[in-house]
Amino acid sequence: MKLGKAVSGDRIELRDYKDSDREFCMEMWFHPENGRYLSDPDQAHVDGKFRRALDGLEDNKAGCYCVAWLKNGQRLGTCCLFPEEDGSWDIGYCVHRRHWGRGYGTEIVGLLIKYVRGQGGKSLTAEVAKENAPSNALLKKLGFQAEREGEFSKYNMPVRYESWFYRLWLTESGE
Template identity: 40%
Template sequence: MLTNDLITERLILKSTREEHAPLCLDMWLDDEIGKYLGDPPRDKADEKYMNFAKGIEEDETWYPFVAFLKDTNEFVGTGSIVPMEDKMHWDLGYCIHKKYWRQGYGTELIQALIDFGYAKGGRKFTADIAQENIASNAVIKKLGFTIEKEGSFNKQGTNITYDNYTYKLDLE
């Protein structure tokens, strides 16, 4: 769903548009960056996946964002937040380009998503993260999330299964 830009100290988060698809896909399908995502590897991505952004501006079920540096407009990553039926629970996801790992951009992006969801009535936020993804687990814990449950997910188009944590953050 299209919305106003979210502005943080160093980032501008813009609603994802069809023209952003190449940036997103190039990052998500990168073997290193996309390792712990549920997305398929590049050679297994089907036509539907490759065309994920068709009509994205009209999709009213979620808020996908692309993040850029305020100063240089360089692409940093993606984030999305999805309101559940009760509008109190929101699920989020994110991916930071490896060029920007370990510089605090993930924390900044996630906090912007939480603030956005909170302003729209969200009070419980969740995120699923592969247990092996040490850096992402550290970022989400830094923001006050705690483990709600454990599970697993399959990487699309592969036989790879990752154990994951579902993290939650309750705000009042």
């Protein structure tokens, strides 16, 4: 699945992931600090199965992988969208650590909301580690509400996080 056309905001735009973005993404996702709360492993725990999954990101049929770019042409972070049959879209996002604390995560998620609304989506969902205070605050700021608790593991690693499942309803009826 692809966005097709870039989704633009005031300072950034979201573009479809290309294989040429792989090095930037891997450096960010596998970094111990930057990727701490992602389900992706650190570099030492990447195996062949995971590498093969990376090979398919550009043409993934189940979801859409995107790279966030500053309007000056610099890569900023990543995000993803996975539509569900019930009209909900699950999202994920990651901002490169050199850009933390500047509100870019809020803008990325805002653009995801804009895109899903344009597709007629009913809601967005996101799972966030309870320990990840900045991401929990970001989602609450944008109107997401915690629906239930959960837990996830980092791929191929003995690291588990308790989590919150958040939802933002895009319809007035909330269903």
